[in-house]
Amino acid sequence: MPHEHAVFPQRWHGGATPDVPMLYVPSTRARLLGETMNARPALWRNPWTLLGGTIAVLAFVSFVFLWVYDTLSPGPSAPYAGIVIFVVTPAIMLTGMAVAFWGWWWNWRRWRRMGGERVVPWPVIDLNDAPVRWKLAAAAVAGTAFLFLSAFGAFQAYEATESVRFCGELCHAVMGPEYTAYQVSPHARVACVECHVGSGADWYLRSKVSGLRQLYAYLTDTYHRPIPVPVHNLRPATETCQTCHWPEKQSGYIARRYVYFLADEQNTRWETDMELFVGGGRPGVPGSGGIHWHMQIEHTVEYVAADPERATIPWVRTTNRFTGETTLYRSADAEGEVPASATWREMDCMDCHNRPAHIFRSPRDLVNGALAAGALDPTLPSLKQIAIELLADEYATTDAALAALGSGLRQFYAENFPEVAEQKREAIEHATAELQRMYRENFFPEMKVRWDAYPSHASHLFSPGCFRCHDGRHEADDGRVIRSDCNLCHVVRAQGPPERKQYAASAAGLEFEHPADVGTDWKESPCHECHSGAAP
Incomplete structure (x- = not known):
């Protein structure tokens, strides 16, 4: 009569086989691990693994519920919904899984110290064993689903952190002014990240690293009031503004009517009709030059600023890209030569249009x-x-x-x-x-945000603006001067109250007439020295 069980020597994984018999059990796992002599406990049966597993399951259920609820709810999502659903709940779930695996490892280490060293530390997969096959298939399905959900959640988290509402509403106390001004700006349809991040993984990573510093300042209430400008690590305008705007475009002359009301009892209306010579940046083409001469591909305009706000510019340098000719203009207030440590900045859109989307009006x-x-x-x-x-x-x-x-x-x-x-x-x-x-x-x-905290350099009424360079006091060694000429960029075509308006009789236009009687003072000093934005 054949024996139901055979006797085999027990296998020790780390040393010689002792002369200790064990009963054969028809299982590869038993054969390799000697379960009848030294059974392996269920390593997941410990408080830490159970706690971590519970946290992970609850977080997963919360994720599914919140995602379905947010998807089916009418109207836009709440500003924090994307962060909670695709960042917070997955983070909690991963934390729970980490705790569960740590509990498994901790129990395994504890069991080995108690004499369980005979057991192989890694599981043995025997595809001839039906229960093992079912477990492996279940693990593969669960793993695939987890990877799919992880990829989906990661993409949704990326979209949430790139949204306008995330930028403007998540840290509302800090970004509230910028977000409010943005919503009524000329760039209200342009997402924040189009300018502040742009395309590509490099700048995306930079923005998130910078965001960690800003988040710390927000949580510790150490951020500046107001937020300092300009943003010195902002992406170059050639990679943001010029993806939509073409600096070489020939804009020519643009007609504008400026309506002003005197600070008298009648609120007298005064109109000034002007032609702005915007021009364009293509040399040799009729209509080029003008205000956008600074963007002309024939020249490079660089400057050194004396202050972080770039409001005082002692040195300006122009370079002809084709001939290499360089001209250095030095302000009458500049002392000595350009310091060796000075940083030359190439002029771009943001040096004049420094408030394109966050405009605080006077x-x-x-x-x-x-x-x-x-x-x-x-x-x-x-x-x-x-x-x-x-x-x-x-x-x-x-x-x-x-x-x-x-x-x-x-x-x-x-x-x-x-x-x-x-x-x-x-x-x-x-x-x-x-x-x-x-x-x-x-x-x-x-x-502490208002118009004078963030002056616009696109004009010269309330800030130095154009007069930072065009003040008639920046001179080159050969005697050439950066001109301070009103008609260089604009010409007055008509001005005065509507009922008795004066009109230009020639292309030269009219001499500007100040709405209030200030004599010749307007000719002798820049506009911003009198006009603060708070005076009528």
């Missing part, structure tokens, strides 16, 4: 624009003056500002024009609401 521009558009009633006496004063005043908080604006106009007209206050009550209430809207979109006292 009280003067806001009130003039609203009066011209009819949003403010110009028949309300002295509205221009009192509105600018209310907007330009400094307030501790936005709520305090809105309260002051809410009562300011009513009080002014009740005290100075009681009949108007009674007859035009509706117009005053409408003007009050309009001023509050202006303030919410352009003034953020908690972050």
Whole structure:
């Protein structure tokens, strides 16, 4: 009668085989590991593995539930939804899995110290064993599903962190001013990452590394108020602005009408019609030159700034790309030669258009624009003056500002024009609401953000702008000077009140006439020295 079990010597994995018999069990696993003599415990049966597995399962269920709910919900997702669904819950799930594997390893180490060294540390896969095949198939399906979900979640996390709402609303206390201004800017349809990150993995990685530093500053409340500008590690304009805008485009002359209201009781309207010589950047083509001469492919314009804000420029250098001829212009205020440690910056779009998407308008521009558009009633006496004063005043908080604006106009007209206050009550209430809207979109006292914190260099009215170089005081060794000539970039075609407007009789245009009688002062000093944006 054959024996049901045979006797084989036990196999020790790390040494010689001792003369200790064991019963044969018809299983490859038993044959290799000697389960009948030294059975391996279930290593996953420990508190850490059970805890980690529970966390991972709950996180996975939460991920599926939140993703389905967010997908089926009408309207746009909440600003934090993408982060919670595709970053937070996967991170919790991976943490749970790590804890579970650590518990498995910890139990295995503990078991070995207790004399379980006879067991092979790695599992043995025997495809002839049906239960093993089923387990392997289940593991393959689960692993494939996990990899698919990981790839899906990673892509969704990438999309969430690249979205406009992520940039503007996740850190709202810091980025609230920029996000608010962006929504009413000329670039409101351009995503933040198109300019601040751009394409390619290199700049994507840089932006995320920089974001870690910014996140730390946000969490520790050590960020600057306001955020310093310019952004010195911003991607070059050739890789952002010029992917949409063509600097060589021949724009020629562009007609503009500037509407201004005097700070008198009648809010007298004054119009200035100008032609801006924008030109283009293609040399030798009719209509080239003009303002966009600085972008001309024939020349390279470089400069050294004396301050981080690039508001003071002592040295300017132009280079002809074809001949190599270089001309250095030195400001009359510059002392000595260009320092060897100085950093030359090649001029690009951002040196003039430094506020393309985050524009904080001055009280003067806001009130003039609203009066011209009819949003403010110009028949309300002295509205221009009192509105600018209310907007330009400094307030501790936005709520305090809105309260002051809410009562300011009513009080002014009740005290100075009681009949108007009674007859035009509706117009005053409408003007009050309009001023509050202006303030919410352009003034953020908690972050110390307003128009004079972020001046625009695209003009020269409230900041040095063009006059940083075009001041008539930058001279080359051969006597050439960077001109300060009004007609170099624009020509006045008509000006004055609509009922008695003066029109140019020749291509040379009119000599500029200041709306307020300031004599010849406007000829002797740059505009920004008098115009602060807070003066009517």
